[in-house]
Amino acid sequence: MKKFFKEFKEFAMRGNVIDMAVGIIIGAAFKAIVDSLIANFIQPLLNWILPAPAEAADGAWAIGPACASFIGTIISFILTAFVLFLIIKAMNAAKNAKKKEEAPAEPTTKKCPFCLSEIDISATRCPHCTSELKE
Ligand SMILES: [Zn+2]
Structure with missing residues (x-):
């Protein structure tokens, strides 16, 4: 029961x-x-x-x-x-x-493909290695 x-x-x-x-x-x-x-x-x-x-x-x-x-x-x-x-x-x-x-919240950062640093998602240039980033 x-x-x-x-x-x-x-x-x-x-x-x-x-x-x-x-x-x-x-x-x-x-x-x-x-x-x-x-x-x-x-x-x-x-x-x-x-x-x-x-x-x-x-x-x-x-x-x-x-x-x-x-x-x-x-x-x-x-x-x-x-x-x-x-x-x-x-x-x-x-x-x-x-x-x-x-x-989960939308990601606000991405990884720079050159130096693998965490950078802002809308960045067009990496602040760490200054590489130009394509969209
Ligand atoms: Zn970088």
């Missing part, structure tokens, strides 16, 4: 799993907002555009409300997918920025 928890900890502590969990939680939270938007604004609008026939009996299948409901679900999916895409993109950008910070 101890081994199981150790393995689980190793699994959970991997950065990408945490990132993924955060993404899922944000996605779920956002989906609630989208669902609310659809239920309160888009659905009534669609119901207005595609009204149920007045003569339809209660519980009878009607093309209007069925289409409205289906379109609402599609809009919900597209919005959620789009925002998840933006979240993942932002997370990747943040990760890449972090990686760049960790990368």
Whole structure:
């Protein structure tokens, strides 16, 4: 059992799993907002555009409300997918920025090919042996 928890900890502590969990939680939270938007604004609008026939009996299948409901679900999916895409993109950008910070600094010196002294990278003449340096 101890081994199981150790393995689980190793699994959970991997950065990408945490990132993924955060993404899922944000996605779920956002989906609630989208669902609310659809239920309160888009659905009534669609119901207005595609009204149920007045003569339809209660519980009878009607093309209007069925289409409205289906379109609402599609809009919900597209919005959620789009925002998840933006979240993942932002997370990747943040990760890449972090990686760049960790990368070693650009070299500021080079070796003179004649006397092998360390000289400024943009030098065109070696300050030690005065040799002219090609780019
Ligand atoms: Zn030199």
